[in-house]
Amino acid sequence: MKVLFASSEAYPFAMSGGLADVAGALPKALRKRFIGCRVVLPLYSSIPEEMRQKMTFLCNITVPVSWRRQYCGVFEAHVDGVIYYLIDNQYYFKRDGLYGHYDDAERFAFFSRAVLEIIPHIGFTPDIIHCNDWQTSLIPIYLDAFYKYDSLYSNIKTVFTIHNIQYQGKYGYELTGDVLGIPEECQSLLEYDNCINFMKGAIQCSDKITTVSPTYSREILDPYYSHGLDNILNQFTYKLTGIVNGIDTEVYNPETDPLIFKNYSVEDKKNKAVNKKMLQEELGLPVNKDVPVIGIVTRLVKHKGIDLVKCVFEDLLKADIQFAILGSGEWEFETFFHEMSEKYPNKVGLKLGFNPMLAHKIYAGADIFLMPSQSEPCGLAQMVALRYGTIPIVRETGGLNDTIRDSGDGEGNGFTFKSYNAHDMENTVWRALQGYSDKQGWATLVDRAMKCDNSWKSSANAYIGLYKELLSK
């Protein structure tokens, strides 16, 4: 079975969020299970030199973008047994950052067409093209509109994975002709709520739709979570499933992780305490092994539940606890946490920004990990925290609901709450702190957390099952 995995970002080339982790790890897991999975992504100027060194030039072609043809260089790289194709066009991809440019619609229309156009030139005809999020949503539409008549393409099936329904690729009608080159008879596929909506097109045209957790696949049928797409999704529930992401257990491994202060394992956890001590030092917090440290690593935006944290933060600080906070985002939250760290320097350790090194140190050094998201398609941090023996407190939504079970019943691996309500969250923090004060009970919980298997094993098998089902039709 051959799968071409199309993504706008992939670790270790270009990363801005969880999609990059998935595009880095899932193809690797599929290859290990003898699925011929190759990845295609744009050759952004931000791709580091060391990764460029691994690339070789394969060919160059031209790719139609509506009525014009644009240069497309194809580079190939081999990383961890996976073959990557990088699509080169400096006009589109020699930019700051990955997204956020006035012509993103055209940039990813070009990329989507390029994914289809390179197929005859790379010696790899996929059985399945696996598309991800709005940036690759036009692929199933272009496939139907321009390529299906060609025998090389006629059997190709498409899977579309929604990592985050909030970003849909919405544009004005004026783009369909000259920019996207969508034939008139296909335009209705993209129309939704008086605009052009890339994601809606993929929902309609792809053979299967997946979300990155089973709970999220149900949630997005509801207007509270769907960002307007529930109507169209409800028409296609027969092709919608949820498969929870895994984490890369080689990258996130407390036994070998070079980014943490001292390695430790489920058999020998004593160095976790060293990580806590050194984290406290690094963040300028008083070193004290008995004070519970609550870690938060997140974008500081509302849908991550940061407004709940803000609402009860000073109440929580009445207890003998410390916070280790890393993130960047909305001004309102950045200034709030900055003020708090100045007002309570012995209780709030804060670093504003994106810093993977410190993130790993918090996963390893904190006792508790707080992730009260309003919505969370899957979430990776809670699974990473588990692996480092840091007990998650989460809201029961999306992937958080599928990976964390409340320990109140004597079996779970964390603490959970249901309603999106600051005081429910606060009560859950109190419950966790009570749990922490029982040293023996907490050690059992840490042990159980570290033994959870959130590797890609069962999720990769679930994707293989899905691909097989599709090809047997």
Ligand code: GLC
């Ligand atoms: C998005 C989602 C996150 C998910 C990730 C990978 O970033 O917000 O919940 O884990 O994609 O699928």
